[in-house]
Amino acid sequence: MKHLFTAALVSSFALAAPVAPTAAQAEEINVLMFGMPYTVGLAKLADDFEAETGIKANIDVVGQDVFESRITLSFTGGTGDIDVVHTPVIQVQRWIQAGWLQPMTDLVSEETTSDILAGPLGAYDVNGDQWALPFFAGVGLMSYREDLLEAAGAEVPQTWAEMLDVAAKITTDDQAAIALRAVPGQGFNMFIFPMVMRAYGGTFFADYEGGDLTPAINSPENLEALNVYVKLINDYGPAGAGNFNFAEVKAAAENGQVAFTVEGTGIISQLVDPAKSQFADVTGIALPPGGPAGRSPAIGVHGMGIPASAPNPEASARFIEWAVSSETVAKIAMSESFPDFTTASVAQNPEVIAKYAAIHPDFLTMRVAALDLAIGHYRPLIPEWPALGQAIGESVNAAINGLMTPEEALEQADADMRDILGL
């Protein structure tokens, strides 16, 4: 019995030895990211970073829900167990306001920042400080089935109104026209719906750029846009389209269920890749449709920041500079499906250009054209946006699923916005 107890005690100490040493030890950092082609590729290059700098990087790439839970605990507890954190641009204002990030203005070099696209970089410039460096800028593009358009005798729609006409021609009992994200969420239907809203001249606020944040979600322009969005999904979408998210949209396009999708570049690049989609050879790419107020492709930017409690910010910044460097990003662009880089010099890399041109000749050109049209505050860059986006998204989804009329949905969204903003 005595031996058994001793063995148990010894094994307890052995088991308590950390599998991954903590960041408190010198020259070792913990990086927490959520799964994207870039982050998966980055994790595979961790040894390169250690060889170059002598700093060991424990890069943990997890699902988005797992990520949210872990950062919430780490940030609110101020535990310092994360040295570099995945920082979506739509969260950055809220995290800064909560004191969860530390600025990296003086920690990163001019040489690094000068090679990053100005738009995505500027999205992390808040109150004169740089809070993260971007590595990803995904924009909205439209994919369309050339064969189905030809069979219907239709042209590629340039506006959402034309999309309604073309969708009506294509839709039959066996063929749906379009799949769009519809589930509620600031990153789900609120990644897509503002493209329709802004095309019709709708906005979230009376004058965002002028600083007037009075809600304007129940405007006639937004109502017209919501009617179009609801009609496209309900009348011309596949069965169950009212609760599609990006995975179902992608699957519907890959299986030939629909002729059109309007999605982020990460998904569009897979739809035109013959290795990933059986209809890739008859799938074309275009800018998202516009409207009376022009086109406004969706934009989503992701970067890397340093948590306020990170104990060794110099090592964190060194990792981030390495992670967004031309050499590292080019390696990931080659090894993964990652055309959404923000490091400018990678766009000049002949191997990278050749890789994505081989997948689809128009892809990189269309991406640049969409980036030129995209506005940085496509989704408002304010701390309250995550809550606002969720509330508006729920009302928009309720309109799609017939729980409210579009008018009621926008009135509800307006009331929710005022409630969240304390107006």
Next chain:
Amino acid sequence: MIDNSPEFRVKRGIGLTLMLVLLAFAAVPTLWVLILSFRAPMAIFQPIWESPLALTLDNFFKITRSNFPSALMNSFITAGLSTAFAMIVGVPAGFALAKARLSGKFVASWVLLLLRMAPPVGFVIPLFLLYVNAGLIDTYMGLVFAYMTLTLPLVTWSMWNSFAQVPDELIEAAIMDDANLMQAFLLIALPAARPGAVAAAILAFLVAWNDFFYALIITRSGTATAPVAVMNFISYDSVDWASIAVASIALTLPILPLMAIANRYIVQSLSGAVKG
């Protein structure tokens, strides 16, 4: 006598139909996951009758190249250790609570119940802070300790009940025959309460095996368990349904033999049987 009356046959028909509906309700999702695990990724959203031959074993090979197998091993290690430690402490504790004349038994029983009733989310922040400062994040021991807050009360309560059914006379007779308390416990009471002990161990293992919340908070890449690793197949722009299906099956398979064993012992344990 067999009842062949029309009324009985109608009742039996309705009963059987209800049973089949309930069985289908429970079994269809599992069957669906099984089919998904063999479907080619491009056919995963197609009805099976449209492309019945779009089947592949690649999903299984693919998951072996991911971190999931090591996560599965982490689940085995932590669930196994937390069950073993809970049994080492909980079985004697259950014996003491059942047989010793202790004044605080009532309080002890409520404290144990409270531990089982408290939702983990209620004490996750203090636990997390404690673990960060103690260096227990991403360690097997940290997760095992956390799981013991689930398994130890379960084992102790269960064994308290099992030992209570062992007649006091058996233990008193052993002591009268010069056995000491440890011998009476190990040689008389424990064998008599074996069905309860096996059932308690299996239920404790299942509780730890299926845990998601503690592992989500306490583990990192080094010790992530299988339920957490499944979530990592959902990424920013894709959901790897095929891998999720394979992972779900891999998570379920080890449970099946345990359930087969548990079934017999749980019934024995609940019916109050002690090994005579």
